[in-house]
Amino acid sequence: MNILEKIANELDTFSKSERKVAEVIMASPNTVIHASIAALAKQANISEPTVNRFCRRLDTKGYPDFKLHLAQSLANGTPYVNRHVDENDTADEYTAKIFESTMANLEMARKSLDTNTINRSVDLLTQANKISFFGLGASAVVAHDAQNKFFRFNVPVVYFDDILMQRMSAINSRQGDVVVLISHTGRTKSLVEVATLAKENDATVIGITSEGTPLAKECSIVLSLDVAEDTDLYMPMASRIAQLVLIDILATGFTLRRGTKFRDNLKKVKDSLRSSRFDRKDV
Amino acid sequence: MNILEKIANELDTFSKSERKVAEVIMASPNTVIHASIAALAKQANISEPTVNRFCRRLDTKGYPDFKLHLAQSLANGTPYVNRHVDENDTADEYTAKIFESTMANLEMARKSLDTNTINRSVDLLTQANKISFFGLGASAVVAHDAQNKFFRFNVPVVYFDDILMQRMSAINSRQGDVVVLISHTGRTKSLVEVATLAKENDATVIGITSEGTPLAKECSIVLSLDVAEDTDLYMPMASRIAQLVLIDILATGFTLRRGTKFRDNLKKVKDSLRSSRFDRKDV
DNA sequence: CAGAAAAATGTAAATTTATTTCATAATGAT
DNA sequence: ATCATTATGAAATAAATTTACATTTTTCTG
Numbered sequence: 001m002n003i004l005e006k007i008a009n010e011l012d013t014f015s016k017s018e019r020k021v022a023e024v025i026m027a028s029p030n031t032v033i034h035a036s037i038a039a040l041a042k043q044a045n046i047s048e049p050t051v052n053r054f055c056r057r058l059d060t061k062g063y064p065d066f067k068l069h070l071a072q073s074l075a076n077g078t079p080y081v082n083r084h085v086d087e088n089d090t091a092d093e094y095t096a097k098i099f100e101s102t103m104a105n106l107e108m109a110r111k112s113l114d115t116n117t118i119n120r121s122v123d124l125l126t127q128a129n130k131i132s133f134f135g136l137g138a139s140a141v142v143a144h145d146a147q148n149k150f151f152r153f154n155v156p157v158v159y160f161d162d163i164l165m166q167r168m169s170a171i172n173s174r175q176g177d178v179v180v181l182i183s184h185t186g187r188t189k190s191l192v193e194v195a196t197l198a199k200e201n202d203a204t205v206i207g208i209t210s211e212g213t214p215l216a217k218e219c220s221i222v223l224s225l226d227v228a229e230d231t232d233l234y235m236p237m238a239s240r241i242a243q244l245v246l247i248d249i250l251a252t253g254f255t256l257r258r259g260t261k262f263r264d265n266l267k268k269v270k271d272s273l274r275s276s277r278f279d280r281k282d283v
Numbered sequence: 284m285n286i287l288e289k290i291a292n293e294l295d296t297f298s299k300s301e302r303k304v305a306e307v308i309m310a311s312p313n314t315v316i317h318a319s320i321a322a323l324a325k326q327a328n329i330s331e332p333t334v335n336r337f338c339r340r341l342d343t344k345g346y347p348d349f350k351l352h353l354a355q356s357l358a359n360g361t362p363y364v365n366r367h368v369d370e371n372d373t374a375d376e377y378t379a380k381i382f383e384s385t386m387a388n389l390e391m392a393r394k395s396l397d398t399n400t401i402n403r404s405v406d407l408l409t410q411a412n413k414i415s416f417f418g419l420g421a422s423a424v425v426a427h428d429a430q431n432k433f434f435r436f437n438v439p440v441v442y443f444d445d446i447l448m449q450r451m452s453a454i455n456s457r458q459g460d461v462v463v464l465i466s467h468t469g470r471t472k473s474l475v476e477v478a479t480l481a482k483e484n485d486a487t488v489i490g491i492t493s494e495g496t497p498l499a500k501e502c503s504i505v506l507s508l509d510v511a512e513d514t515d516l517y518m519p520m521a522s523r524i525a526q527l528v529l530i531d532i533l534a535t536g537f538t539l540r541r542g543t544k545f546r547d548n549l550k551k552v553k554d555s556l557r558s559s560r561f562d563r564k565d566v
Numbered sequence: 567c568a569g570a571a572a573a574a575t576g577t578a579a580a581t582t583t584a585t586t587t588c589a590t591a592a593t594g595a596t
Numbered sequence: 597a598t599c600a601t602t603a604t605g606a607a608a609t610a611a612a613t614t615t616a617c618a619t620t621t622t623t624c625t626g
Contacts, residue, residue: 015603016592033351034344037584047605052585063584064347064612068316071351072358085535091402094539098532099393103386110382119374141428148421149518187560214561235432237531241524248520249381252368256377277470298574299621319612330576335614346613347583 003069004029006058018054020044025070033071037063098237105227105238106245112226113246121221122253124204128178130156134166134194135182138236142182142208142243149251153258163190170194173203180206184227184239186213195219208243286352287312289341297340303327304337308353316354320346381520388510388521389528395509396529404504405536407487411461413439417449417477418465421519425465425491425526432534436541446473453477456486463489467510467522469496478502491526 007022014022024044025032032040041048055066084101085094125131131150133143140161147159160166167190173179179198183191186209195218198205207219216222225242290305297305307327308315315323324331338349367384368377408414414433416426423444430442443449450473456462462481466474469492478501481488490502499505508525 017604034348036582038582048584049586049606050604053603064350065317067347068350068354071354075355075358085539087539089539091398091405091536094535095396095398095401095532096393098535099389099528102528102531103389106382106386106389110379113378115374115378118378122374138428138431141424141431144427145421145424145523148424152518185560187562189559189561192561235435235531235534240428241527244524244527245382245385248385248518249378251518252377252381253374256368256370256372276472277468300575320614321612331612332577332614333575336575 002073003058003060003066004073010058014054014057017044017046017050018057020046021051021054029070029074033067033074101228102238102241106242109225109227109238109242109245112224114224117221117223118249118253121206121223121250122257124178124206124221125150125250125254126257127176128155128204129176130158130173130178132169132173132177132179133157133159133182134161134169134179134191136161136163136188136191138240139182139184139208139243142240142247143180145244146180146182146247146251149247150254153251153254166190166194167197170197170203171201173198173201175202177203178206179203180208181215181219182208182243183213183215184210184225184236184243186210186215188215191215192218208246285356286341286343286349287356293341297337300327300329300333301337301340303329304334312353312357316350316357384511385521385524389525392508392510392521392525392528395507397507400504400506401532401536404489404506404533405540407461407489407504408433408533408537409540410459411438411487412459413441413456413461415452415456415460415462416440416442416465417444417452417462417474419444419446419471419474421523422465422467422491422526425523425530426463428527429463429465429530429534432530433537436534436537449473449477450480453480453486454484456481456484458485460486461489462486463491464498464502465491465526466496466498467493467519467526469493469498471498474498475501491529 004026007026011019011022021040021044024040035043037048037051041051044051052063055061055063058066058069060066060069085097089097133146133150135141135143143159143161147157150157158169160169170179177198179194181191181195186192186207192214195205195207195215199218199220204221205219207215207222209215209219209222209224210226211222211224216224223246225239225246227239227242287309290309294302294305304323304327307323318326320331320334324334327334335346338344338346341349341352343349343352368380372380416429416433418424418426426442426444430440433440441452443452453462460481462477464474464478469475469490475497478488478490478498482501482503487504488502490498490505492498492502492505492507493509494505494507499507506529508522508529510522510525
């Protein structure tokens with residue numbers, strides 16, 4: 001797909017003149033996309049028809065079409081990447097880097113998510129008698145957020161970020177209850193124990209964690225999110241953002257499954273907040 | 284940068300004919316990048332020079348250059364619109380839409396952020412005797428996350444999602460304390476009161492909120508994040524994600540300001556968690 | 567609401583750019 | 597070495613884009 005890669009690949013199938021064009025293009029593709037066929041021909045010391053033939057050899061309609069492909073390759077070549085924050089970065093720089101890494105990781109997480117699993121999870125959540133969200137540390141924040149969302153749906157929902165409360169809650173769970181356990185590493189001992197306890201009490205255990213971890217092994221369903229490790233500053237960053245987006249997805253799936261009337265209800269919940277707020281006209 | 288966004292943004296500054304072109308382009312940008320200026324003009328029922336003028340209005344050199352930009356916009360994984368979830372969406376569809384909107388909104392938020400303000404905020408935070416993070420509802424989650432991050436820095440940091448605790452804490456604040464108030468709408472009455480109380484007690488008040496809101500008016504510094512309203516399902520979605528990324532940025536700025544030795548310390552905090560986790564080799 | 571000024575749009579010509587045709591040169595196989 | 601094949605370029609042609617200018621439409625002013 002990427003035409004620059006294609007050029008590099010097929011370099012040996014090119015003729016002498018074609019190779020000259022290829023080299024000029026690869027040397028500064030960003031200049032080429034703004035050059036006319038005449039300019040490029042001159043730059044490569046070959047004739048214009050040769051450039052044109054070169055373009056066609058790469059399965060494009062002609063020179064302008066080739067430029068289009070090239071432009072797209074360049075745009076694609078620099079997607080959101082995980083750029084690491086550097087000690088001497090200015091506010092401008094680290095701000096840009098953090099936004100970009102977050103987005104790169106979201107893209108990554110999106111690709112790794114299995115929508116069938118999402119569908120099954122939504123099924124289970126809509127049918128649950130009670131939903132519990134447990135996490136520790138940064139994942140506690142995600143659990144907190146999940147409670148905030150699902151609470152609006154008027155389903156029994158609890159959230160604990162305390163190990164003992166989590167254990168007690170797990171022991172008290174029963175068939176029909178859904179326990180959602182959140183842990184990026186999937187190696188937090190106490191959370192794995194909670195999973196085991198909940199399972200022993202016939203609750204359904206959904207894990208928002210990485211594949212193949214001790215926690216994953218104890219779960220009925222695993223929603224796994226691939227995210228590049230947040231090694232930079234020893235703080236969870238992208239992983240929890242991806243988890244939160246996953247919560248949004250589950251919550252959205254939940255409301256869609258519940259139908260229109262249910263969504264009217266959501267509006268009421270939101271409207272109920274009005275009296276606690278300053279009116280827009282007050283401003 | 285993204286020319287499709289730009290078109291959507293400047294739609295109202297266009298003349299009648301220009302709008303016609305814009306609509307044709309937005310309806311099927313992928314067709315347009317392969318069309319000649321004549322074809323596009325015909326499609327939009329206007330003359331060729333008008334298309335040309337349209338291109339120049341968007342700061343491109345002309346039609347071919349415009350097509351290049353358009354092609355790049357399309358190639359870029361960047362979603363150009365906030366696609367709204369629809370009632371009949373499959374899991375696949377709403378998952379994709381939520382990821383895309385989240386990313387579109389992050390892109391938007393990034394652009395709206397002022398790095399000078401970030402710099403000043405980081406200054407204040409590094410110099411603070413005590414840092415408090417307050418929010419309610421979805422913003423409480425953000426405050427919770429902030430506490431989690433700043434706690435690792437070994438600075439006195441508190442977080443409350445309870446109105447009374449927030450008030451009491453604000454009343455007890457003094458010069459040198461920094462109070463960070465989080466509210467997307469900036470209209471939550473009790474939080475505005477907290478801002479006033481904190482200010483009366485000489486604390487520095489940083490608002491993570493929208494410009495021109497009652498809360499913003501009470502703050503010493505306002506970190507504003509533009510995000511498209513989350514109207515779909517009456518739940519805060521993109522706004523809190525953007526706020527969390529902002530927290531990441533502030534935390535990162537904080538650690539950078541503190542220097543290398545400080546960051547070694549962070550590693551120790553992280554390492555201290557090891558005993559609570561299953562080892563990798565256990566798996 | 568007339569009428570002038572400004573802005574928007576279109577026509578047609580000019581220009582630029584890309585492509586085709588065909589002649590010539592290079593390459594390679596026998 | 598010679599013929600066939602392939603590669604290349606010059607010039608002609610075709611296509612596309614841009615410019616210049618005329619016409620229409622809109623907006624503002626009195």
